[in-house]
Amino acid sequence: MNTNVDWLQRSLAIGPELLLMLGGLVVLLVxxxxxxxxxxxxxxxxxxxxxxxxxxxxxxxxxxxxxxxxTIYGMFALDNLTIFFRVFVLTSxxxxxxxxxxxxxGRTEQTGEFYSLLxxxxxxxxxxxxxxNLIMIYLAFEFLSLTSYIMVGWLRDDVRSNEAAMKYLxxxxxxxxxxxxxxxxxxxxxxxxxxxEIAAVFANPRTEIVGIFNxxxxxxxxxxxxxxxxxxxxxxxxxxxxxxxxxxxxxTTFLSVGxxxxxxxxxxxxxxxxxxxxxxxxQAMLSAVAILTMxxxxxxxxxxxxxxRLLAYSSIAQAGYILMGLVANNPADNFGIxxxxxxxxxxxxxxxxxxxSVIGFEQATGSTTIDDYRGLIRRSPFHAMAMVIFFxxxxxxPPTAGFLGKFLVxxxxxxxxxYFLAVVGMLTSVISAYYYLNVVRVMFFQGDEEDRPLRFAFxxxxxxVITLVGTLLMNLYPxxxxxxxxxxxxxxxxxxxQLPF
Amino acid sequence: MxxxxxxxxxxxxxxxxxxxxxxxxxxxxxxxPNERKLEPYESGMVPVGEAMQRLPIRFxxxxxxxxxxxxxxxxxxxxxxxxxxxxxxxxxxxxxxxLILLVxxxxxxxxxxxxxx
Numbered sequence: 001m002n003t004n005v006d007w008l009q010r011s012l013a014i015g016p017e018l019l020l021m022l023g024g025l026v027v028l029l030v031x032x033x034x035x036x037x038x039x040x041x042x043x044x045x046x047x048x049x050x051x052x053x054x055x056x057x058x059x060x061x062x063x064x065x066x067x068x069x070x071t072i073y074g075m076f077a078l079d080n081l082t083i084f085f086r087v088f089v090l091t092s093x094x095x096x097x098x099x100x101x102x103x104x105x106g107r108t109e110q111t112g113e114f115y116s117l118l119x120x121x122x123x124x125x126x127x128x129x130x131x132x133n134l135i136m137i138y139l140a141f142e143f144l145s146l147t148s149y150i151m152v153g154w155l156r157d158d159v160r161s162n163e164a165a166m167k168y169l170x171x172x173x174x175x176x177x178x179x180x181x182x183x184x185x186x187x188x189x190x191x192x193x194x195x196x197e198i199a200a201v202f203a204n205p206r207t208e209i210v211g212i213f214n215x216x217x218x219x220x221x222x223x224x225x226x227x228x229x230x231x232x233x234x235x236x237x238x239x240x241x242x243x244x245x246x247x248x249x250x251x252t253t254f255l256s257v258g259x260x261x262x263x264x265x266x267x268x269x270x271x272x273x274x275x276x277x278x279x280x281x282x283q284a285m286l287s288a289v290a291i292l293t294m295x296x297x298x299x300x301x302x303x304x305x306x307x308x309r310l311l312a313y314s315s316i317a318q319a320g321y322i323l324m325g326l327v328a329n330n331p332a333d334n335f336g337i338x339x340x341x342x343x344x345x346x347x348x349x350x351x352x353x354x355x356x357s358v359i360g361f362e363q364a365t366g367s368t369t370i371d372d373y374r375g376l377i378r379r380s381p382f383h384a385m386a387m388v389i390f391f392x393x394x395x396x397x398p399p400t401a402g403f404l405g406k407f408l409v410x411x412x413x414x415x416x417x418x419y420f421l422a423v424v425g426m427l428t429s430v431i432s433a434y435y436y437l438n439v440v441r442v443m444f445f446q447g448d449e450e451d452r453p454l455r456f457a458f459x460x461x462x463x464x465v466i467t468l469v470g471t472l473l474m475n476l477y478p479x480x481x482x483x484x485x486x487x488x489x490x491x492x493x494x495x496x497x498q499l500p501f
Numbered sequence: 502m503x504x505x506x507x508x509x510x511x512x513x514x515x516x517x518x519x520x521x522x523x524x525x526x527x528x529x530x531x532x533x534p535n536e537r538k539l540e541p542y543e544s545g546m547v548p549v550g551e552a553m554q555r556l557p558i559r560f561x562x563x564x565x566x567x568x569x570x571x572x573x574x575x576x577x578x579x580x581x582x583x584x585x586x587x588x589x590x591x592x593x594x595x596x597x598x599x600l601i602l603l604v605x606x607x608x609x610x611x612x613x614x615x616x617x618x
Binding site: 028 | 601607611
């Protein structure tokens with residue numbers, strides 16, 4: 001066996017991750033060497049490493065370079081799902097980086113560490129979504145959690161930022177302990193931490209007789225506490241409005257996209273992978289969670305007066321819709337999972353776009369309350385129109401990305417004949433129209449005597465345009481986005497062996 | 502017979518037994534409270550001072566840093582034991598690991614976390 005070649009090819013296969021790790025360390029060292037905290041080299045280097053990793057993520061698409069699905073030491077899965085989440089999280093990190101450069105000036109002195117952590121948190125999301133082993137899943141999960149606690153509490157002089165970090169930490173510690181207990185049950189039942197091996201044990205019809213089978217259901221319930229916490233599903237969502245409100249807004253932006261993606265990726269891998277045999281049981285449980293999430297998220301959002309809190313509850317409700325895709329997934333064709341991924345992608349553009357608008361407004365006026373948005377159409381027409389399109393996308397109205405996502409999710413639900421779930425989804429969507437369009441009403445129809453025009457910094461405008469184009473393009477010309485996601489039938493491969501090289 | 506009946510019986514019996522033991526102890530045992538018994542146990546010594554003291558936060562910083570580099574050493578021992586089996590691969594892996602920790606070390610040094618004042 002020629003081990004040297006093995007190394008090289010394995011390193012090539014996980015190039016984006018290596019690049020991100022190296023980037024985090026380099027930025028940290030460069031920050032120490034630079035005297036100036038606002039030096040443009042810091043975000044520049046960070047962006048360079050992210051772009052490099054993003055380009056490297058497309059290597060498997062090059063013919064001839066195609067990396068066949070497999071795992072690295074049974075820990076790191078390399079399949080369509082991993083590639084999708086690589087591109088997904090790197091895109092969102094790049095957008096968040098652009099926001100950070102504007103937002104962070106004057107708010108903190110530790111800018112270099114922030115950029116370094118941004119690279120590390122990106123890495124952790126990729127690791128979590130590629131993890132193919134319970135131990136790896138837990139480690140990546142903790143990596144992600146610890147980095148996000150620190151980033152939420154970044155503004156050390158701000159009481160609310162501290163409070164947010166504390167709440168996030170306490171909820172996170174408990175939920176990850178419960179999740180770990182669930183994982184230990186799975187290991188106890190099957191004697192393996194590898195997802196494919198666990199699935200093989202449960203697929204054996206003898207496990208029904210021994211009684212191990214039901215242990216898988218218990219483990220699913222316990223692990224859902226951890227996954228639900230990351231995604232902010234309803235019984236585990238209490239941290240999210242406080243954390244979203246108190247955290248620096250770029251961090252909130254990332255929190256609403258990155259960890260959610262990681263949570264769904266792990267759910268897809270663990271539930272459809274390891275617990276594929278118990279599909280009926282966990283789908284029933286998730287269907288209840290989805291209904292609860294949509295109802296509570298949307299109803300609570302009605303009463304919000306702060307924009308960041310509104311978006312927090314809205315993102316809780318959106319997680320409920322995304323979860324519906326998983327509930328309705330049929331393992332034979334995986335259309336439900338594809339709907340989840342499409343919805344996540346639509347949500348990425350829409351939500352980051354909305355947060356850009358919020359950051360721009362916060363930078364210009366220092367306020368995040370909805371009432372202060374009145375008359376925005378006269379103060380900054382482009383900005384207001386963009387927000388309308390983002391709200392329509394969250395609602396799922398064409399021609400926006402959200403429509404495509406909702407269309408596929410509801411299609412999967414109807415196909416699975418879960419009519420009650422579909423009706424609840426529709427009804428709560430109608431409810432959400434009230435609070436989304438209420439902001440539009442405030443922006444358009446409530447007068448303001450002093451019509452000072454608002455000016456946005458250049459990076460914010462750039463991100464706004466990118467997300468706007470993404471939101472519209474995904475509905476008008478969805479082919480490249482669907483190509484990125486790949487064929488639904490081979491989205492999640494049962495990965496037993498190692499990579500063939 | 503439903504197999505769950507056995508579990509129900511076990512539940513009842515164990516709860517009942519626990520209750521009986523606690524109740525018997527409370528009813529039959531001698532009850533003689535005094536102030537000494539309420540004091541926190543300090544290995545038989547008379548407790549000195551308050552438990553809620555203010556400590557300089559530097560202790561925590563040093564403790565955290567110590568743990569990080571302590572674990573580094575712990576990782577080195579098993580690696581050294583199977584070094585021959587791992588071969589050149591293990592050497593490179595450990596070099597990467599130590600390099601990352603070295604960056605951390607330089608970082609805390611430069612940030613002045615090792616200075617006491």
